[in-house]
Amino acid sequence: MTTSSPSPDPQSTRRTGSFGRAEGFMERAFFATRWIAAPLYFGLTIGLLLVAFKFFQQLIGLVLKATGLDFDDVFVGVLDLIDLVLLANLLLIVMFSGYENFVSRLDIRSHEDYPSWIGHVTFGDIKIKLMASIVAMSAIHVLADFIRVDETSTRALEWSVGIHLAFVVSGVLMAIMDRIMEGSPDTHHADPAPPVAGKAGNDSGNGHH
Numbered sequence: 001m002t003t004s005s006p007s008p009d010p011q012s013t014r015r016t017g018s019f020g021r022a023e024g025f026m027e028r029a030f031f032a033t034r035w036i037a038a039p040l041y042f043g044l045t046i047g048l049l050l051v052a053f054k055f056f057q058q059l060i061g062l063v064l065k066a067t068g069l070d071f072d073d074v075f076v077g078v079l080d081l082i083d084l085v086l087l088a089n090l091l092l093i094v095m096f097s098g099y100e101n102f103v104s105r106l107d108i109r110s111h112e113d114y115p116s117w118i119g120h121v122t123f124g125d126i127k128i129k130l131m132a133s134i135v136a137m138s139a140i141h142v143l144a145d146f147i148r149v150d151e152t153s154t155r156a157l158e159w160s161v162g163i164h165l166a167f168v169v170s171g172v173l174m175a176i177m178d179r180i181m182e183g184s185p186d187t188h189h190a191d192p193a194p195p196v197a198g199k200a201g202n203d204s205g206n207g208h209h
Contacts, residue, residue, distance in 0.1 A: 076147055
C-alpha cells in the first residue's frame with residue numbers, strides 16, 4: 001500500500017544563514033511599523049478633550065439661558081448635548097478598539113474598571129458601531145430640524161431627511177456585507193477527508209481479532 005508523503009512544513013523550507021537572519025529582521029521591523037498608528041490613536045484624546053469642552057460650554061450656556069427659552073429651544077439644546085456625548089463614545093470606541101486590534105493588546109485587564117467590550121470588538125464591529133453612531137447623530141439633527149420646522153426651509157428639511165436615509169441605507173448595506181464576509185470562511189471549509197480505503201479495511205480487519 002502506498003501512502004502519500006506529508007507536505008513539507010513551510011517553516012522548514014525557509015532559507016538559513018545570513019539571508020534567513022536578514023529576512024527575520026525585516027519581518028520584525030515590518031511588524032513593528034504598527035506602532036506608527038499608536039500616536040494617531042493617542043492624538044484622538046485631543047479630539048475627546050475638545051468634545052468635552054464644547055459639551056460643558058453648551059451646557060453652561062443652556063443653563064444660563066434656560067429661564068428665557070421655551071421648551072423647543074431647551075429640547076434642541078439637550079439634543080445637541082446628546083449629540084456630543086455620542087461623538088465622545090464614538091471616539092472612545094475607535095481609540096480603544098483600534099489600538100487593541102491593530103497595535104497592541106492593552107495590559108490593563110486586571111483593572112476593575114476595564115470595559116469587557118474592548119476585547120470583543122473586531123474591525124467589522126468598529127465599522128458597524130461607527131456607522132450606527134453616525135446614523136444616531138444624523139437622526140438627532142433631523143429631529144432638531146423638525147422641531148425648528150418654522151425656521152427651516154423645505155429644501156433644507158428634504159436634504160436633511162435624504163442624507164439621513166442615505167446613512168441608514170449605507171449602515172444596513174455595511175452590516176449585510178460584514179455578515180457575508182464573516183460567513184464566507186465557513187463555506188470554504190473542506191469536509192473531513194474520508195478514511196483511506198486500505199487503512200479502513202485493515203482497521204476493520206484487526207478490530208475483532
